[in-house]
Amino acid sequence: KMNIIIVKDSSEGGKKASKLFYDACANGAKVFGLATGSTPVTTYQHLVKSKIDFSKCISINLDEYVGLKPTDEQSYRYYMEKNLFEFKPFKRSYLPQGDAANAEEEVKRYDKVIADNPIDLQLLGIGRNGHIGFNEPGSSFDLTTHKVALTPSTIAANARFFEDEEDVPKYAYSMGIGSIMKSKSIILEAFGDNKADAVAKMIEGPVTEECPASVLQKHSNVTVIVDEAAAANLK
Ligand code: F6R
16 A cells, blocks of 8 residues: 655655655665656755765665766766765765666666665656656566666656757666565655646556556555645545
């Protein structure tokens, strides 16, 4: 059963999520799965202001664009440095390496990272089409780390971060749904009315690969933090 927390706005949501991180840490959690994008920004802001100490912890991010160097300002590595790691360093922080020479080896390396460091708490956002990580509608629930072709709607949604839609990468490395489902606990955040449809399908719709996030109905420890706008289509 999903635990659903409805908050007023993303700031209150981020505060709630950061408190859950804090509690997990106090209870011995050592490996944190992290996300990028606009949704977790307030969570990282609250974590940065908190007394939490990640220096003995490990972080493993969900995904990274193929082709970008870690120093590229649009890379997820860069985002993580600027939003969290520069202020709250981890013992080790893993992301897929966007500029890895060999995609096949890179996804294998990343699967080993996850196998060696089972995730205690995974933070997720959700795409308007119900994607989690870069697992787009139709992707198999069994997948581990893989290289994905981004859908036109995801490319268009990401275009706001790039000068030109042409510059938006067309591929990404992503943890698979199979990897995500292995984490002991999950927090999914969704803020804003453009997520309302995906949130309703995730929570109340059928469990189907057409809405990747619906798989979370089958996980035993999921907390969904939504603002009122994103909760608007729930019954
Ligand atoms: C990012 C990620 C994506 C985002 C989703 C929502 O690491 O895995 O699944 O969580 O695309 O993005 P925002 O938060 O920008 O609306």
